[in-house]
Amino acid sequence: METVVGVERYDEGKFEESGFEKSSSSLSSPKLGADPVVYKLVRIEGDGRFVPATDDEIMEVGNLLADDKIEMHLVADTGQTGGCISSERTSSGIPQLENSEGLSQSENTEADAGKSNVHLEENDPSSAPSMNESHINQSGSVGECSNPPNELVEATFGRETTVKDKQWLKRRITMGLTNSCDVSTSSFVIKDNKLVNKDKEENRNNLGSDSAKDPAVRTVNDNCKDSPINCSGQIENLQIASGERLRNSSIDDDFGAEDLNTEERAAKRVRKPTRRYIEELSEVESKEHSGKSIASTKNSGLRQISIKSNVRPFKMARMDSFGGSGVEVPYVCRVRRSRPRKNVMALMGFHPIGMSVAATLVKKAIVVHNTQPNNESGDEALKARSAPEQIQQPVMAEPEKDKQSSPVDSIEQGQNVEPKHIDPSGDTSDENVVTVPTGKGGIRRKHHRAWTLSEVMKLVEGVSRYGAGRWSEIKRLAFASYxxxxxxxxxxxxxNLLKASLAQTPQDKKINSRKHASAMPIPAAILLRVRELAEMQSQVSPNLSSGKPVASTGRNVHETRSSGTPLTEPRNNATYTPVALVTTSSSLLCFLFPHKYSLSLWSVFNLLQLLLRSAFTQSRL
DNA sequence: TTTAGGG
DNA sequence: CCCTAAA
Structure with missing residues (x-):
């Protein structure tokens, strides 16, 4: 019998279903939308070739369809059906429906993107772990689908094709078009979707003519927003995409490793792992093992199993993403090399420290940024699983800061992302190994990793939220990715920050410009914020805070601490200090206008900082 | 194991 | 950043 392939289309917020079923398995309804995919009848010959259906056959099927009052125009599946689509595949040599696609879906608007941006950003950026968790779980929930959910784009950009295997087709196209679609089961932390869109835009730019892809992705994205479960595949992909971007993704080396088909693997490019990757992977692996062994020694039974099952997908994903040829391709390699965005350069001048310094600063930040995400990718996933307590929450609920997303988080996202593309220096993997002369002629290897601005900000934000001293908490929640x-x-x-902030008084702000050519200066606003937090958390005596040595700090700390003052208490207050306002504002901007600001977060930050500080300095400082 | 503090 | 004491 004929098998009519039904596809689901997620349209306007809900699935519409109709009893469009033939001999095949569960088929959901086709809805004739703005972007229909026309399924073309083909016959599968005995040898497996696809032969265009004859008119008679078409008529025949058409009648059948007519009986069911179904149109032959089916809508592209946006991927919600995930691997379940595989049900379309039949072994019979009977006319089948096959799709080609119109381009109308490229009509998706920027507004859609914005909507989805906002939506996704409402997920607490800092709750990335939970996102990972959830999407992992979601992945699991779609487990019954035999194929991984990996449709990033609808497939054929207006061309007809007799290719029957949609998965395959999409994969092919995706491989050619998208920046990333690998590691479908690994959990990248993608916190703001805006990055994804930027990503897509980047892709579009870089890919030139293939602009149709971008909207397609947006469509998927959009469709996803109200149907997390069904869209887990897309979300995953989006996350991956973003994650890729976060780790210096490059277009040229992201052959999707979405599925385990060996045939696919064979075609994938093979890459040699970098030294750093090996090092880091071994780190990760050792962590895994230690975790496992601990678990198995300490616990038995279900616990063990659960841990195993947690770890395993990750490993598989990694291996998978490496092309499957036994050669592991580290994320590290995915370095995208391109020039800085012009808006960064344009706005850099706003940096209070001054143009040249600012330029240096940004440059360094950029360079440093590139070093981080490389090895966080792996650990990130692991950490994510260990910190599931976070829950996605709306950003706007800032005031109840407890588990809310931090604006800084978003900033960091942007920062992490933005400069990444810029990175000209490429893989900085070898920079971490620094030999440090230890006084008496000894030279020891120091595991030094420069703190990036975004890390600093994250730290500051973490302290503001959880209180200084709750380092493990901050680490776990705010630094899960690092x-x-x-x-x-x-x-x-x-x-150090505290020291710096105290050293830097409102009077002598120029302090940053001193001979620290090598060290990246910390923006005054951040130091300011540090001191504010310190004051509020009584790490520093407020009266001494106006630019005094750290001398009495210790005593105060002890007194306050021992007095039992909960460090968490002041943090709510700390949120809306002037400097905090700056950070919050800039990140809000990034939230609201991701396509405008996500790539120049620091610029925005600095701009706002300049403005607000000039205002506050006069009236308050 | 985490935190605080000295080196 | 490392190391260690203390909790």
């Missing part, structure tokens, strides 16, 4: 930063690191950094 596996290489330990809670001790956070503490140390905070200590």
């Amino acid at each position: 596996s290489y930063r330990t809670s001790v690191d956070l503490k140390d950094k905070w200590r």
